[in-house]
Amino acid sequence: MASTLEAIHVSSSALPIIDIGGLSSPSVAERKAVAERLREACLDNGFFYVVNHGVPERLVAALFDETRRFFDSPVAVKSAVDKSLSFCQRGFEPMRAQRLEAGAPPDLKESFYIGPELSLDDPRVVARRFNHGPNLWPVGMESFRPVTEAYFGTMLDLSRTLMRGLALALHLDEEYFVPYCTKAHATLRLLHYPPQPANAAPGEKGAGAHSDFGGITLLLQDEVGGLQVQGKTEGDWIHATPIPGAFVVNLGDLIARWTNDRFRSTVHRVVNASGRERYSVPFFFSGNPDQVVECLPSCLASGEAPKYPPTTVEGHLKEMYRRTYG
Numbered sequence: 600m601a602s603t604l605e606a607i608h609v610s611s612s613a614l615p616i617i618d619i620g621g622l623s624s625p626s627v628a629e630r631k632a633v634a635e636r637l638r639e640a641c642l643d644n645g646f647f648y649v650v651n652h653g654v655p656e657r658l659v660a661a662l663f664d665e666t667r668r669f670f671d672s673p674v675a676v677k678s679a680v681d682k683s684l685s686f687c688q689r690g691f692e693p694m695r696a697q698r699l700e701a702g703a704p705p706d707l708k709e710s711f712y713i714g715p716e717l718s719l720d721d722p723r724v725v726a727r728r729f730n731h732g733p734n735l736w737p738v739g740m741e742s743f744r745p746v747t748e749a750y751f752g753t754m755l756d757l758s759r760t761l762m763r764g765l766a767l768a769l770h771l772d773e774e775y776f777v778p779y780c781t782k783a784h785a786t787l788r789l790l791h792y793p794p795q796p797a798n799a800a801p802g803e804k805g806a807g808a809h810s811d812f813g814g815i816t817l818l819l820q821d822e823v824g825g826l827q828v829q830g831k832t833e834g835d836w837i838h839a840t841p842i843p844g845a846f847v848v849n850l851g852d853l854i855a856r857w858t859n860d861r862f863r864s865t866v867h868r869v870v871n872a873s874g875r876e877r878y879s880v881p882f883f884f885s886g887n888p889d890q891v892v893e894c895l896p897s898c899l900a901s902g903e904a905p906k907y908p909p910t911t912v913e914g915h916l917k918e919m920y921r922r923t924y925g
């Protein structure tokens with residue numbers, strides 16, 4: 600049967616590559632110069648590559664090693680850390696457990712969720728705050744935890760740097776998003792996509808079309824490719840071709856809500872047509888769970904109404920997990 604994926608036109612990569620080294624410069628003029636490039640990309644489709652980000656290559660290589668090793672592990676190792684054993688959405692999630700695109704078949708991916716490590720007596724855990732608690736760690740993989748935790752910390756730092764850049768990009772005070780970032784929650788997700796099967800059901804693919812739920816996403820992908828970003832014309836998809844050493848950064852729904860869709864949270868999907876296994880690692884920077892997210896006054900023209908009612912970070916994430924795991 601013909602797949603709905605075949606008829607679609609896909610353009611080659613048209614996403615900007617932004618050198619973000621200047622965001623760490625002591626010169627405000629240099630920081631603002633990078634912010635203007637971010638602004639253009641965020642107003643366009645909210646997807647861009649970043650280079651000169653300062654994340655050590657060795658750490659990235661080690662992270663991919665751990666990711667591949669985990670997914671290659673025997674079923675018993677994976678099921679010992681199954682997400683069903685966690686009350687806070689951590690651990691291993693088998694193939695076809697999530698449906699990112701409403702109406703499409705479940706996603707052809709398996710994953711592993713990691714969040715900030717919180718002990719059972721942490722007040723947020725006692726209160727059963729959404730997504731807060733201890734991680735599940737696979738047994739017999741000694742370097743898995745130190746590597747993923749080191750990477751997690753590095754991504755938190757990079758996210759905070761980018762959020763300062765986004766504040767400048769919105770022509771706000773550079774510190775504007777600091778309260779959103781101070782008690783920020785975030786999720787690291789290791790992903791494995793098998794090759795797209797020849798007998799896939801209509802619409803079946805690695806990850807269904809979706810926009811990301813949180814603030815910003817920092818994505819590492821291997822050399823295989825398969826990420827596609829929705830273009831401006833119906834049915835047009837842009838390949839986010841892997842660029843060695845670069846991250847793909849995209850804005851999530853919370854930034855769109857904050858900016859009344861001026862800064863865009865664009866729909867994307869994964870089709871692993873390579874015939875090979877694909878691995879990727881998104882880091883979802885959600886922000887302070889209690890942060891109220893509502894339209895910024897500077898993003899409303901006179902007479903214009905906010906498109907979204909105010910929400911909180913936690914409220915929005917809960918709703919999106921409900922929809923995609925329902």
Ligand SMILES: O=C(O)CCC(=O)C(=O)O
Pocket residue numbers: 788790806811818820825826867868869879880881
């Ligand atoms: O694997 C990828 O390249 C993208 C994954 C993604 O979009 C997601 O997990 O939200």
Ligand SMILES: [Fe+2]
Pocket residue numbers: 809810811867
């Ligand atoms: Fe995504």
